[in-house]
Amino acid sequence: MRIVLAIISIFIFSQVAIGQGLTRILFILDASNSMNAEWGGKTRIQLAKEQLNKSIEGLRGIPNLEIALRVYGHQSPITATYQDCNDTKLEVPFSSNNIDKIKNRVQTIEAKGTTPIARSLEAAAGDFPDTLARNFIILITDGLEACDNDPCVIAKKLKDKGVKVTPFVIGLGMDLSYLEKFKCIGSYFEAESSEVFNTTLKTVINKTLLNTTVQINLNDIIKKPTETDVTMFLYEAGTSNLKYTFVHTINRYGNPDTLVISPDFKYDLVVNTIPKVEKKDISIQKHTHNIIPVDCPQGFIQIQCTNCMDKSQEILVRVMQENNSKTLNVQNQKSKVKYLTGNYELEILTLPRTFVKTKVEQGKVNMIEIVAPGTIEYDFSVDYVAQIFLVKKDNMTDWICNIADFSKQGQWKLQPGNYKIVYRPKNQKSSTYTQEKSFKIDSNKTTYIKI
Numbered sequence: 029m030r031i032v033l034a035i036i037s038i039f040i041f042s043q044v045a046i047g048q049g050l051t052r053i054l055f056i057l058d059a060s061n062s063m064n065a066e067w068g069g070k071t072r073i074q075l076a077k078e079q080l081n082k083s084i085e086g087l088r089g090i091p092n093l094e095i096a097l098r099v100y101g102h103q104s105p106i107t108a109t110y111q112d113c114n115d116t117k118l119e120v121p122f123s124s125n126n127i128d129k130i131k132n133r134v135q136t137i138e139a140k141g142t143t144p145i146a147r148s149l150e151a152a153a154g155d156f157p158d159t160l161a162r163n164f165i166i167l168i169t170d171g172l173e174a175c176d177n178d179p180c181v182i183a184k185k186l187k188d189k190g191v192k193v194t195p196f197v198i199g200l201g202m203d204l205s206y207l208e209k210f211k212c213i214g215s216y217f218e219a220e221s222s223e224v225f226n227t228t229l230k231t232v233i234n235k236t237l238l239n240t241t242v243q244i245n246l247n248d249i250i251k252k253p254t255e256t257d258v259t260m261f262l263y264e265a266g267t268s269n270l271k272y273t274f275v276h277t278i279n280r281y282g283n284p285d286t287l288v289i290s291p292d293f294k295y296d297l298v299v300n301t302i303p304k305v306e307k308k309d310i311s312i313q314k315h316t317h318n319i320i321p322v323d324c325p326q327g328f329i330q331i332q333c334t335n336c337m338d339k340s341q342e343i344l345v346r347v348m349q350e351n352n353s354k355t356l357n358v359q360n361q362k363s364k365v366k367y368l369t370g371n372y373e374l375e376i377l378t379l380p381r382t383f384v385k386t387k388v389e390q391g392k393v394n395m396i397e398i399v400a401p402g403t404i405e406y407d408f409s410v411d412y413v414a415q416i417f418l419v420k421k422d423n424m425t426d427w428i429c430n431i432a433d434f435s436k437q438g439q440w441k442l443q444p445g446n447y448k449i450v451y452r453p454k455n456q457k458s459s460t461y462t463q464e465k466s467f468k469i470d471s472n473k474t475t476y477i478k479i
Contacts, residue, residue: 050092050093050094050160050161050162051092051093051094051161051162051163051164051236051237052093052094052095052096052122052156052161052162052163052164053087053093053094053095053096053164053165053166053233053236054095054096054097054098054122054152054155054156054163054164054165054166055080055084055095055096055097055098055130055166055168056097056098056099056100056148056149056152056165056166056167056168056169057076057077057080057097057098057099057100057134057137057168058076058100058101058139058143058167058168058169058170058171059073059099059100059101059102059137059138059139059140059141060100060101060106060139060140060141060142060143060169060170060171060174061101061105061106061139061140061141061142062139062143062170062171063076063101063139063170064139065170071139072139072170073137073138073139075225076168076170077134077135077137079225079226079229080134080168080229081131081134081135082226083229083230083233084127084130084131084134085127085131086230086233087127087233088127090237093124093237094122094123094124094161095122095123095126095127095130096118096120096121096122096123096126096130096155097118097119097120097130097133097134098116098117098118098119098148098151098152098155099116099117099119099137100115100116100117100141100143100144100145100147100148101115101116101139101140101141101142101143101144102115102117102137102138102139102140102141103115103117103140103141104140104141104142105140105141106140106141106142111141111142111174111175112141112142113142113144113147113174113175113176113177114144114147115141115142115144116144116147116148116151118151118152118155119133120133121155122155122156122157142174142175143169143171143172143173143174143175144173144174144175144177145167145169145172145173145174145175145177145179146173146175146177146178146179146181146182147175147177148167149165149167149179149182149183150177150182152165162236164236166229166232166233166236168229231288234288235288240288240289240290240291240312240313240314240315240316240318241286241287241288241289241316241317241318242286242287242288242289242312242317242318242319242320243283243284243285243286243287243317243318243319243320244260244274244276244284244287244297244320244322245284245319245320245321245322246258246276246284246299246322246324247321247322247323247324247325248324248325248326248390248391249325249369249390251321251323253278253283253284253321254278255276255301255324255325255326256276256277256278256284257275257276257277258275258276258299258300258301258324259273259274259275259276259300260272260273260274260275260276260297260298260299260300261273261297261298261300262274262289262295262296262297262298263295263296263297263298264293264294264295264296265293265294265295265296265308265309265310266294266296266309271289271290271293271295272287272289274287276299286317289312290312291312291313291314293312294309294310294311294312295309295310295312296308296309296310297310297320297322299322299324301324301326301366301367301368302347302356302357302365302366302367302368303349303356303367303368305322305323305324305368307320307322324368325368325369325390326366326367326368326369326388326390326391327366327367327369327388327389327390327391327392327393327394328364328365328366328367328388328392328393328394329347329359329364329365329367329372329374329386329388329393329394329396330363330364330365330393330394330395330396331343331345331359331360331361331362331363331364331396331398332361332362332395332396332397332398333361333397333398333399333400334397335399335400335471335472336361336398336400336472337400337472338400338472341401341441342360342361342362343360343361343376343377343378343398343401344358344359344360344361344377345358345359345360345361345374345375345376345377345396345398346358346374346375346377347359347365347367347372347373347374348372348373348374348375349370349371349372349373350370350371350372350373350385351373356372358377361398364393367388368388369388369389369390370387370388371385371386371387371388372385372386372387372388373385373386374386374396376398378398378401378441378442378443379401379428379429379440379441379442379443380418380426380428380442380443380445382443384396399443399444399471400471400472401441401442401443401444401469401471402441402442402443402444402469402470402471402472402473402474402475403439403440403441403442403469403473403474403475404416404439404440404442404447404467404469404474404475404476404477405437405438405439405474405475405476405477406431406437406438406439406449406476406477406478406479407436407437407476407477407478407479408435408436408437408451408479409436409478409479410436410453410454410455411436411453411454411455412431412451412452412453412454412479413431413451413452413453413454414430414431414449414450414451414452415427415428415429415430415431415449415450415451416428416429416430416431416440416442416447416448416449417447417448417449417450418445418446418447419445419446419447419448419466425448428440428442428447431449431451439474442469443469444469444470444471445468445469446466446467446468447466447467447468447469448464448465448466448467449464449465449467449477449479450462450463450464451463451464451465451479465477465479
């Protein structure tokens with residue numbers, strides 16, 4: 029059984045900028061028998077026809093644009109002994125006012141034949157009246173070449189004639205090694221649902237119309253674009269008008285993903301690392317591939333408590349940049365979180381508070397070890413006014429917490445150390461009734477105080 033694919037390929041015949049001349053888009057639709065298989069609750073041919081017609085409708089009224097339709101696999105049924113490798117036909121020639129004609133013809137197409145991709149591409153080169161316009165081919169198919177010709181050979185012939193070829197591949201449950209067969213033509217997209225197919229088709233059409241692309245490089249410490257998997261916001265420059273949201277992606281070749289962004293605005297970019305990185309007033313140049321470099325070198329802070337016997341216990345850590353009290357993140361002891369390289373201060377939210385300075389380095393994991401706390405359980409015979417203090421090595425004390433009014437029983441989690449509780453019966457109105465009691469806290473142990 030063939031692996032299911034949907035391929036959208038663009039063959040760029042010239043580089044005349046939009047606005048300086050005519051743009052032509054030839055849509056090639058696969059109507060081979062395999063397109064009758066189900067995908068997303070409908071057949072592939074139904075989905076392809078619906079999305080194609082919806083996309084074509086969106087082209088209505090665009091100036092200096094002509095479109096055409098070629099179909100293959102729709103004339104001769106495939107059998108166990110026969111496949112018609114010449115089953116490819118230009119159904120609707122190029123024109124500036126043929127959208128309705130193409131949509132009507134698409135509706136009547138039935139999938140029945142084989143998959144002569146190479147012969148369709150070769151024939152499509154002759155569908156264009158000339159090479160003076162910006163000429164594109166968008167091929168929608170669900171499989172590889174089924175006849176004796178090699179699309180890679182055809183692509184090479186076109187390239188030898190100065191034709192630039194760029195395919196965009198989308199598919200369902202694809203074997204990535206199988207996709208390598210399209211590498212001879214160029215790069216590609218992939219998808220796992222009909223919804224993403226729709227989005228990708230729109231993206232490809234936008235590329236043919238704008239011919240403007242953007243690559244955002246999230247650079248590491250040596251200026252290599254290796255950082256990824258972080259949300260990016262693009263605002264209209266100087267405003268709160270959010271234009272685009274992307275989760276940064278690196279493709280299987282190790283390159284940042286190519287984005288389609290309107291060149292009609294300047295942008296403010298926010299990269300949501302910890303802390304965030306901002307780049308202001310970015311201009312997008314039309315009719316070219318734009319690269320936006322952003323320095324985002326990152327490493328990790330990992331919090332762990334190796335001697336914590338109570339695995340369900342959660343100890344939180346407040347993360348700040350050095351010499352800046354603003355909270356960047358509150359991280360628990362079971363997590364590993366990515367931060368920009370640099371110096372940080374950590375406040376371990378135990379009692380008493382513990383402060384640690386640390387440094388995040390590119391690609392490295394900085395391990396912060398937390399000592400397991402112990403527990404004090406108290407039981408008062410009457411209501412007391414009481415406070416708990418840490419006794420330091422120099423016999424000085426730090427306040428830790430107050431015992432809540434009218435709380436005769438309770439407990440507190442405390443870090444290991446020496447403590448004392450200072451108290452007075454609440455109904456006694458003289459300070460001379462003040463008393464104190466010393467106690468020690470050990471990790472994972474409970475100390476009981478009865479007064």
